Amino acid sequence: MLFGELLEAVEVCATAGDPAVPVKGIAYDSRQVEPGFLFVAVKGFKADGHEYINEAIKNGAVAVVTQREADLPPGLAWALTPDTRLALALLAARFYGYPSSKMKMIGITGTNGKTTTTNLVAAVLSAAGQKTGLIGTIHNRIGDRILPVKHTTPESLDLQRLLADMAAEGVGTCIMEVSSHALALHRVAGCEFDVAVFTNFTQDHLDFHENMEDYLETKLGLFKSLALPGVKKQGKYAVVNIDDARAAEFIRSAGVPVYTYGIESQADVRAEGIEVSARGVNFTARGRWGSCPLKLKITGLFNVYNTLAAFAVTAALGIPANTIRDTLEATGGVAGRFELVDKGQDFAVIVDYAHTPDGLENILKTAVQITRGRLITVFGCGGDRDRTKRPLMGQIAAKYSDFVIITSDNPRTEDPLGIIDEIENGLKPAANECRYTVEPDRRKAIRAAVKAARPGDVVVIAGKGHEDYQIIGTRKFPFDDRLEAAQALEELK
Ligand SMILES: CC(=O)N[C@H]1[C@@H](OP(=O)(O)OP(=O)(O)OC[C@H]2O[C@@H](n3ccc(=O)[nH]c3=O)[C@H](O)[C@@H]2O)O[C@H](CO)[C@@H](O)[C@@H]1O[C@H](C)C(=O)N[C@@H](C)C(=O)N[C@H](CCC(=O)O)C(=O)O
Ligand SMILES: Nc1ncnc2c1ncn2[C@@H]1O[C@H](COP(=O)(O)OP(=O)(O)OP(=O)(O)O)[C@@H](O)[C@H]1O
DSSP, X not given: OBHHHHHTTSOOSEEESOTTOBOOEEESSGGGOOTTEEEEOOBOXXXXXXXXXXXXXXXXXXEEEESXXXXXXXTOEEEXXXXXXXXXXXXXXXXXXOGGGGSEEEEEESSSSHHHHHHHHHHHHHHTTOOEEEEOSSOEXXXXXXXXXXXXXXXXXXXXXXXXXXXXXXXXXXXXXXXXXXXXXXXXXXXXXXXXXXXXXXXXXXXXXXXXXXXXXXXXXXXXXXXSOOSOOSOOEEEEETTSTTHHHHHHHHOSOEEEEESSSOOSEEEEEEEEETTEEEEEEEETTEEEEEEESSOSHHXXXXXXXXXXXXXXXXXXXXXXXXXXXXXXXXXXXXXXXXXXXXXXXXXXXXXXXXXXXXXXXXXXXXXXXXXXXXXOOOTTSOTTHHHHHHHHHHHHOSEEEEOOSOOBTSOHHHHXXXXXXXXXXXXXXXXXXXXXXHHHHHHHHHHHOOTTOEEEEESOTTOOEEEETTEXXXXXXXXXXHHHHHHHO
């Protein structure tokens, strides 16, 4: 494609050089530039891509897009645009032929439940015979082919390339998690969504968003995008958790038909007769699409919500209720989400990715419902991330648990004991009936919890879920809560 043709997709303030230069590829990282590429210089949080323009040219860039004047070799094709992050997304969408317009796009946003809901929706649509693509925290997938991930929602250029691969391989529907970082950083600009889903809104990412209102406004962006003019004319809708305190804002923002789901309120699909156990949850999904009893292998009230969301999304697409039911009943959990580690012991060990106050509260509420003895909780909080979560999570752990072990969870460049102190500040005043101890070594903390457990107890190891590493300083070290727990259980024998 010619540079000038690509530029039609973006707002251009000034240009230089030959717009007829052919562009063979696009890169936002100078180290990824190959001969014939367009380099888009992005001003980041750590580095400024404008400082790497010379390196990009050395690597073969034939054109450059910047958001400020730059000292460039005479004759080089160049364009100035107000926001290169946004331009990167729009240029990439054009370069790859607007792949999101070639398939149905389902975007799922919310603080918690995105991964689980995405997987449930994808499972139902695949069972209904559709070729699906999935984009999310654990992996990306095209049909049956699993691809590794760097982000929950990829950088715009990588996203458009992935969508183009999906379109080329005949994917009819792409189900993707849309993180608030992705919305704020324009990673999904240039994507036209058919369906937007809102799971819930609670505190997270206050290291990135200025405050909760800014975080909310960012998430609403996905819903507002549904009403924007696009090539898709029909069949757009939104799905909203009506029990969430901020549901009304999402409903108002959608500008397309909205289907609601919930437990506490009247909704298009609601759960009745909920029975939660360690190994699953039973309930009846009732409402606009009839009545459908479900016996699920995943558990917890929060998974009732995720299931209802998947039910509403797929029922609204016209998938028959028996296909939805059979698939939801057959679908096991997502890796690291309420994952039981079972070595035949007489107490339950649950590994869960809960790393927000709300996530932790949900998992502990469920654990309290299923324990026949005590609840022992092992958790920590990430370093270099939202600090305000730490005392809150301490409070929540104390509220539900009989015994808490505060430990490390990706301390990054912070001192783990400093993070633990902040958690303890919230936990201590709330720890009436709850004993607690501090063990900064997560391996030892897991062993101590397993050793302390008695028959009927539930041990919850929260925070890392499917992750197979621990980030200490700037390095990733192999570490997997599930393997650690399994080993600790073997050592008990
Ligand atoms: C805060 C954030 O999201 N930052 C993302 C952002 O980084 P950045 O733009 O600040 O990058 P930077 O390092 O300052 O570099 C600026 C520019 O210079 C370029 N550069 C840099 C060096 C060089 O030699 N040459 C060069 O061209 C870089 O390629 C970049 O274009 O753009 C980068 C490229 O896409 C991302 O890798 C990076 O994600 C960081 C690593 C990250 O941790 N992001 C997390 C917080 C995130 O996005 N999480 C959400 C999910 C959250 C959740 O729900 O739990 C996600 O969607 O994954
Ligand atoms: N609907 C829900 N409401 C509240 N908490 C939930 C819900 N679903 C899952 N959780 C909790 O959040 C954790 C993460 O779940 P999941 O991976 O599905 O969410 P996510 O939104 O993808 O998270 P992240 O954005 O951090 O990857 C779970 O292990 C569980 O503790």
